[in-house]
Amino acid sequence: MINHHPPLELLFDYATGSLPEPVALAVASHASMCSDCRKQVDAVESLGGALLSSIEPEEVSKDALRSVMARLDEPEVGAMRCAAATNRETTEVVPEPLLPYLGRGLAHLAWRGVGRKFDEVHLNLAAKGFKASLMRLKPGAEMPSHTHVGTEYTLVLAGGYKDNGEQYGRGDFALKDSSHEHRPIVDTDEPCLCLVVLDAPVKLTGAMGRLMNPFLRV
Amino acid sequence: MDNDHLSNLIVTIANAGDRKAFADLFKHFAPRLKAFAVRQGVGSTTAEELMQESMLSVWRKAHTFDPKRATASTWVFTILRNKRIDMLRRENRPDVDIEDVPERASDASSADEDYQTRQTRDLLRHAMDELPADQVEVLQKAFFEDKSHSVVAEELNLPLGTVKSRIRLALSRMRAALPESQI
Missing domain, CATH: 1.10.1740.10 (RNA polymerase sigma factor, region 2, helix turn helix motif)
Incomplete structure (x- = not known):
């Protein structure tokens, strides 16, 4: 049961195409697990369709049809990377939109231990000013209390955590900005796997935070 | 057509x-x-x-x-x-859609469904005409200018809450025009 969803406006921005790729990745991954949000995206796309059908047509170049027809048999170049063939363990956990960004099974990613609390692997995305990563938080791990200069988008893929009295589990989407100070605690027996997208550095609060800070730079 | x-x-x-x-x-x-x-x-x-x-x-x-x-x-x-x-x-x-071949079970679609689908399409075609101008303005800016709702709010010099509520109203109108099977 998914209890935490992206705000409608974020789904709207995803559907109109205005979200930067890392944020779109988090939203698409959530929507692929959440039929309610998927329906919202479909509804926004219907608005786009209605705009397209009601627009005043513009004359196209004279040879446009001929030149497109001539290219119909061309092989497609620069197509979106295909989802890498990976094991079932990975495909059961990783949502479809995220798979191509991993390129290999979860166990074979370049995990990097950060303190004793979590492992992390960075995802390579072209968008500047963002950090996208998979984080695997150990059971019982308590993250240092922190706030954000920008916005943090978190999608839980496995396990779960508690934050400010709220429970987050698989499929839950959390959006935190500078108005939230939060301190997630993993409360499941299995590690908690999350997709985390940041659009500015994390600002740690408290003594433990200052110690952890160098590890969390964007 | x-x-x-x-x-x-x-x-x-x-x-x-x-x-x-x-x-x-x-x-x-x-x-x-x-x-x-x-x-x-x-x-x-x-x-x-x-x-x-x-x-x-x-x-x-x-x-x-x-x-x-x-x-x-x-x-x-x-x-x-x-x-x-x-x-x-x-x-x-990053696309929600899984690019597999959708099912096309033609025998599953009854005359009722066909009728409903036609109704939906007529409603959708007119949905844009029936939206109030202030909602259309927000939608056009978001769709045509590749701008997030917060940028739209800034440029139209509107409070963020106003843009959000216009989006919500337009969407609920749109969802009301779609039958349960499609939403």
């Missing part, structure tokens, strides 16, 4: 690689795609290129079109949107 006919053309391309169907589809959509791209402010040459690349994608991705899930116009809109992200921003589009 109505949406049912346009849907059939896409399905014919998917099933039979029919070039005549593609040419018909092109006549309808190419001038609209170009107009949409021009409204997005990319200039005539780029708009023409975006339109041509989008039409090529329509041909290549026709097998992913599911007439039960979206109208032809909605599906073609998503193709243009993705092309724009791909060409102008040089980014990939």
Whole structure:
């Protein structure tokens, strides 16, 4: 049961195409697990369709049809990377939109231990000013209390955590900005796997935070 | 050309690689795609290129079109949107849709459903005309200018809450126009 969803406006921005790729990745991954949000995206796309059908047509170049027809048999170049063939363990956990960004099974990613609390692997995305990563938080791990200069988008893929009295589990989407100070605690027996997208550095609060800070730079 | 006919053309391309169907589809959509791209402010040459690349994608991705899930116009809109992200921003589009072949169990669709689908399409076609001007203004800016709702709010000099509520109202109107099976 998914209890935490992206705000409608974020789904709207995803559907109109205005979200930067890392944020779109988090939203698409959530929507692929959440039929309610998927329906919202479909509804926004219907608005786009209605705009397209009601627009005043513009004359196209004279040879446009001929030149497109001539290219119909061309092989497609620069197509979106295909989802890498990976094991079932990975495909059961990783949502479809995220798979191509991993390129290999979860166990074979370049995990990097950060303190004793979590492992992390960075995802390579072209968008500047963002950090996208998979984080695997150990059971019982308590993250240092922190706030954000920008916005943090978190999608839980496995396990779960508690934050400010709220429970987050698989499929839950959390959006935190500078108005939230939060301190997630993993409360499941299995590690908690999350997709985390940041659009500015994390600002740690408290003594433990200052110690952890160098590890969390964007 | 109505949406049912346009849907059939896409399905014919998917099933039979029919070039005549593609040419018909092109006549309808190419001038609209170009107009949409021009409204997005990319200039005539780029708009023409975006339109041509989008039409090529329509041909290549026709097998992913599911007439039960979206109208032809909605599906073609998503193709243009993705092309724009791909060409102008040089980014990939993380897509919710799994690009497998949708089920086309024709025997499962009853006369009732067909009637309902037609009703939906008529409603959708007029949905835009019936929205209040202030909602349309927000939508046009968001769709045509590739701007997030917060940027739209800034540029229209409106409180963020006002833009949010206009989006919500337009969406609930749109969802009311779609039957339960499609939303």
